[in-house]
Amino acid sequence: MSKEFEKSLPKLVSKIADNYKKNSVLLINDSSNLVNKEQILKVLNQLRRLIFPGFFDEKKLSDNTIEYSIGDLLISIEETLHKQVKSALLYQNHINGSDGNVNFEEQADKICSSFLESLPTIQEYIMTDVKAAFDGDPAAFDMEQIIFSYPGIFAISIYRLAHELYKLSVPWIPRIMTEYAHNETGIDINAGAQIGKYFFIDHGTGIVIGETCIIGNHVKIYQGVTLGALSPKAGQSLKGVKRHPTIEDNVTIYSGASILGGDTVIGKNTVIGGNAFITKSVPDGTKVSVKNPELKFKNSKPEEFIFDWVI
Amino acid sequence: MSKEFEKSLPKLVSKIADNYKKNSVLLINDSSNLVNKEQILKVLNQLRRLIFPGFFDEKKLSDNTIEYSIGDLLISIEETLHKQVKSALLYQNHINGSDGNVNFEEQADKICSSFLESLPTIQEYIMTDVKAAFDGDPAAFDMEQIIFSYPGIFAISIYRLAHELYKLSVPWIPRIMTEYAHNETGIDINAGAQIGKYFFIDHGTGIVIGETCIIGNHVKIYQGVTLGALSPKAGQSLKGVKRHPTIEDNVTIYSGASILGGDTVIGKNTVIGGNAFITKSVPDGTKVSVKNPELKFKNSKPEEFIFDWVI
Amino acid sequence: MSKEFEKSLPKLVSKIADNYKKNSVLLINDSSNLVNKEQILKVLNQLRRLIFPGFFDEKKLSDNTIEYSIGDLLISIEETLHKQVKSALLYQNHINGSDGNVNFEEQADKICSSFLESLPTIQEYIMTDVKAAFDGDPAAFDMEQIIFSYPGIFAISIYRLAHELYKLSVPWIPRIMTEYAHNETGIDINAGAQIGKYFFIDHGTGIVIGETCIIGNHVKIYQGVTLGALSPKAGQSLKGVKRHPTIEDNVTIYSGASILGGDTVIGKNTVIGGNAFITKSVPDGTKVSVKNPELKFKNSKPEEFIFDWVI
Numbered sequence: 001m002s003k004e005f006e007k008s009l010p011k012l013v014s015k016i017a018d019n020y021k022k023n024s025v026l027l028i029n030d031s032s033n034l035v036n037k038e039q040i041l042k043v044l045n046q047l048r049r050l051i052f053p054g055f056f057d058e059k060k061l062s063d064n065t066i067e068y069s070i071g072d073l074l075i076s077i078e079e080t081l082h083k084q085v086k087s088a089l090l091y092q093n094h095i096n097g098s099d100g101n102v103n104f105e106e107q108a109d110k111i112c113s114s115f116l117e118s119l120p121t122i123q124e125y126i127m128t129d130v131k132a133a134f135d136g137d138p139a140a141f142d143m144e145q146i147i148f149s150y151p152g153i154f155a156i157s158i159y160r161l162a163h164e165l166y167k168l169s170v171p172w173i174p175r176i177m178t179e180y181a182h183n184e185t186g187i188d189i190n191a192g193a194q195i196g197k198y199f200f201i202d203h204g205t206g207i208v209i210g211e212t213c214i215i216g217n218h219v220k221i222y223q224g225v226t227l228g229a230l231s232p233k234a235g236q237s238l239k240g241v242k243r244h245p246t247i248e249d250n251v252t253i254y255s256g257a258s259i260l261g262g263d264t265v266i267g268k269n270t271v272i273g274g275n276a277f278i279t280k281s282v283p284d285g286t287k288v289s290v291k292n293p294e295l296k297f298k299n300s301k302p303e304e305f306i307f308d309w310v311i
Numbered sequence: 312m313s314k315e316f317e318k319s320l321p322k323l324v325s326k327i328a329d330n331y332k333k334n335s336v337l338l339i340n341d342s343s344n345l346v347n348k349e350q351i352l353k354v355l356n357q358l359r360r361l362i363f364p365g366f367f368d369e370k371k372l373s374d375n376t377i378e379y380s381i382g383d384l385l386i387s388i389e390e391t392l393h394k395q396v397k398s399a400l401l402y403q404n405h406i407n408g409s410d411g412n413v414n415f416e417e418q419a420d421k422i423c424s425s426f427l428e429s430l431p432t433i434q435e436y437i438m439t440d441v442k443a444a445f446d447g448d449p450a451a452f453d454m455e456q457i458i459f460s461y462p463g464i465f466a467i468s469i470y471r472l473a474h475e476l477y478k479l480s481v482p483w484i485p486r487i488m489t490e491y492a493h494n495e496t497g498i499d500i501n502a503g504a505q506i507g508k509y510f511f512i513d514h515g516t517g518i519v520i521g522e523t524c525i526i527g528n529h530v531k532i533y534q535g536v537t538l539g540a541l542s543p544k545a546g547q548s549l550k551g552v553k554r555h556p557t558i559e560d561n562v563t564i565y566s567g568a569s570i571l572g573g574d575t576v577i578g579k580n581t582v583i584g585g586n587a588f589i590t591k592s593v594p595d596g597t598k599v600s601v602k603n604p605e606l607k608f609k610n611s612k613p614e615e616f617i618f619d620w621v622i
Numbered sequence: 623m624s625k626e627f628e629k630s631l632p633k634l635v636s637k638i639a640d641n642y643k644k645n646s647v648l649l650i651n652d653s654s655n656l657v658n659k660e661q662i663l664k665v666l667n668q669l670r671r672l673i674f675p676g677f678f679d680e681k682k683l684s685d686n687t688i689e690y691s692i693g694d695l696l697i698s699i700e701e702t703l704h705k706q707v708k709s710a711l712l713y714q715n716h717i718n719g720s721d722g723n724v725n726f727e728e729q730a731d732k733i734c735s736s737f738l739e740s741l742p743t744i745q746e747y748i749m750t751d752v753k754a755a756f757d758g759d760p761a762a763f764d765m766e767q768i769i770f771s772y773p774g775i776f777a778i779s780i781y782r783l784a785h786e787l788y789k790l791s792v793p794w795i796p797r798i799m800t801e802y803a804h805n806e807t808g809i810d811i812n813a814g815a816q817i818g819k820y821f822f823i824d825h826g827t828g829i830v831i832g833e834t835c836i837i838g839n840h841v842k843i844y845q846g847v848t849l850g851a852l853s854p855k856a857g858q859s860l861k862g863v864k865r866h867p868t869i870e871d872n873v874t875i876y877s878g879a880s881i882l883g884g885d886t887v888i889g890k891n892t893v894i895g896g897n898a899f900i901t902k903s904v905p906d907g908t909k910v911s912v913k914n915p916e917l918k919f920k921n922s923k924p925e926e927f928i929f930d931w932v933i
Contacts (some may be wrong), residue, residue: 001704
């Protein structure tokens with residue numbers, strides 16, 4: 001470090017400290033006790049090992065000892081999750097300036113119990129998603145391949161776990177979980193969305209599924225699909241309003257399609273073609289295809305081209 | 312953990328154990344011996360250090376000692392890969408219920424040898440990809456920058472390695488490798504695709520290249536391009552059929568274009584414009600551009616807008 | 623390892639060593655001293671903890687001790703960054719074959735000082751981005767959620783840091799930083815782009831912002847937007863030319879839109895509709911919406927459909 005910089009360091013330090021004070025969200029408070037992302041990812045990893053035993057484990061598992069491993073995992077999941085849930089409740093209480101008379105320990109107990117009680121059902125749902133991926137993808141050799149490596153299953157599994165915590169009104173943690181899946185897969189499913197059984201996402205990169213979507217059973221979605229909002233105006237004023245579409249059972253939506261609006265309902269047994277842009281409801285059993293933009297063909301040597309598009 | 316939850320734990324454990332038994336793919340079997348993702352990523356990391364010496368290493372390398380480092384890396388790659396390949400062969404045999412008389416040790420020996428023998432050629436191919444990226448991208452200051460940080464080179468390198476294992480019919484490992492690249496880059500290249508020299512991917516997020524694609528030399532592809540399938544019906548019935556297009560030499564495909572179908576051939580020296588949607592063959596030396604959707608312009612203050620699109 | 627392979631190993635080693643010699647970029651040189659990606663990511667992580675104290679830390683922070691933590695972090699950031707900047711300068715000098723009379727130590731001192739001096743301003747900019755995300759997103763419960771988990775804030779923060787190093791002409795490091803953000807988020811912002819305050823990216827996957835873009839204040843961009851180049855021809859000949867658009871203040875660009883070309887200016891208070899493809903300037907206060915491709919509706923049972931799009 002240069003002498004000059006050493007001299008300027010104290011001034012720099014106090015400038016940054018001032019920024020903390022100027023921005024309440026950054027204001028340090030001894031009582032504050034934020035959630036810890038690493039710990040939340042640790043819980044997700046343990047949950048994944050619980051749902052798919054032996055797939056993401058070094059440890060050999062056996063029929064005879066499997067119940068011990070399950071019990072052991074559940075206890076450790078509860079312990080880690082409980083700490084994070086309690087931190088989230090405490091910190092939310094602190095920023096909301098609510099009264100301190102709530103028993104956060106007890107509240108975290110209740111939340112963790114209901115979450116863990118729901119795991120067998122979540123696991124059954126995820127198994128229907130694995131089956132849907134196998135039935136839907138000719139490139140899938142077996143279900144093991146899907147569990148090992150399909151981003152869709154990774155994102156849907158994390159969404160199903162996060163959705164359970166979302167329903168229990170846990171702050172931050174559900175979104176941290178689904179954004180972790182978004183980072184890993186490019187599939188952005190808001191923890192608030194409601195999604196039925198046998199949900200299949202192929203490829204997945206660029207998919208966006210909004211907070212107030214309702215999706216039925218046996219729905220298939222391909223890369224780049226947006227289930228988004230239409231709105232007279234954006235922003236905080238819309239919190240809580242149903243802004244995203246409803247997709248009924250047995251609907252397939254091909255790549256790049258956008259379906260928008262809280263009143264838009266895609267009826268059951270419908271197929272939406274690639275790149276469709278839909279802002280109104282579609283009746284049951286409809287096939288919607290797109291009259292694609294006209295193409296101009298010009299036969300000439302490449303070096304003669306005047307390119308007129310993105311490089 | 313609350314007293315109540317402690318009481319309910321045994322019931323919860325047996326519910327999850329039942330799920331394992333109900334779903335054969337999850338059924339634990341002492342003989343089962345699945346592949347380990349961490350170990351496969353370790354091999355990929357060692358292969359990357361072998362292909363680009365000094366770029367992803369702490370260790371200083373020197374002309375005089377380089378052959379020792381290469382030999383050392385190769386031996387360690389063989390050791391780790393061999394274990395994973397053998398596990399994959401054993402486990403596949405177990406789920407297929409095939410007879411146990413195959414010598415998996417020997418089969419893994421053969422597979423690892425042919426894979427490692429092919430590394431010099433794979434490395435030469437990857438160097439052509441680096442040169443293509445440098446020639447194609449005005450934002451590239453030098454080839455070092457491309458090797459250090461371009462997602463396209465990362466994804467193509469892993470695809471070229473995985474494709475070799477795919478040709479050797481290794482189960483799971485090729486897809487685990489290409490999905491790792493997909494996670495890291497948003498570029499989804501199926502290990503089964505056949506891709507020539509001097510392949511350039513720019514930006515890359517959202518690219519999908521299907522299992523039965525055939526791609527020539529000097530091909531350039533930009534973000535959001537799908538080389539996908541057209542089909543009378545989806546699913547397992549199509550396994551093995553050529554479902555994805557053929558792209559001949561010196562073709563450039565701009566962002567957001569979709570080229571679909573196993574009989575679709577894009578002739579050499581062709582340029583496909585951004586957002587084109589193509590389901591039929593295109594002759595050599597054609598420039599295909601899109602008559603883009605008509606735009607409506609309305610001059611007014613933003614607060615007056617009735618927005619009618621996704622937020 | 624099989625006997626056969628052991629025999630073939632020396633030949634394999636020398637083939638790979640030959641590849642290193644054939645490709646100058648891979649040629650090992652004792653004096654060479656490349657940058658180290660792990661160390662650069664370590665600096666990014668420390669900078670993130672400096673900008674958002676307590677959010678990504680195990681360590682409890684307190685009003686009274688905060689200045690010590692800041693000073694401590696800054697010293698450690700300077701130390702790690704200085705080593706990497708000096709390596710980058712030395713190695714660039716080595717590949718450019720420039721004369722060795724430059725004092726790289728001093729040059730690295732200057733670069734690190736100006737970078738660290740700029741941190742308070744960068745932090746203020748990032749806080750405006752957090753506020754813009756909160757005001758713009760009805761799914762945001764509070765700013766904490768945005769700092770914890772929004773990919774847009776992650777990508778913009780890293781861009782703002784990398785851009786400072788880009789302005790100081792540091793080789794490799796800025797691009798390594800922005801490609802790390804691209805890997806994590808699918809948001810590809812070139813470190814050369816110039817971006818004003820209150821920048822909001824929602825969802826973000828697939829966004830590409832080119833090297834010579836100029837973006838004003840209060841701009842909102844959604845997933846899949848490309849701010850790209852138009853060009854008579856691609857490649858190295860265009861280095862330095864303004865190839866990407868200018869976006870003025872208070873512009874909103876909805877998902878999937880492409881705005882292309884260095885002379886294209888989107889005037890202030892303009893709204894660009896989803897999927898718009900724009901290659902010419904748009905005057906202030908314009909609403910641009912897309913006449914979307916015509917849809918064909920066909921009512922029939924799914925099993926009767928002849929699908930004619932991507933699967």
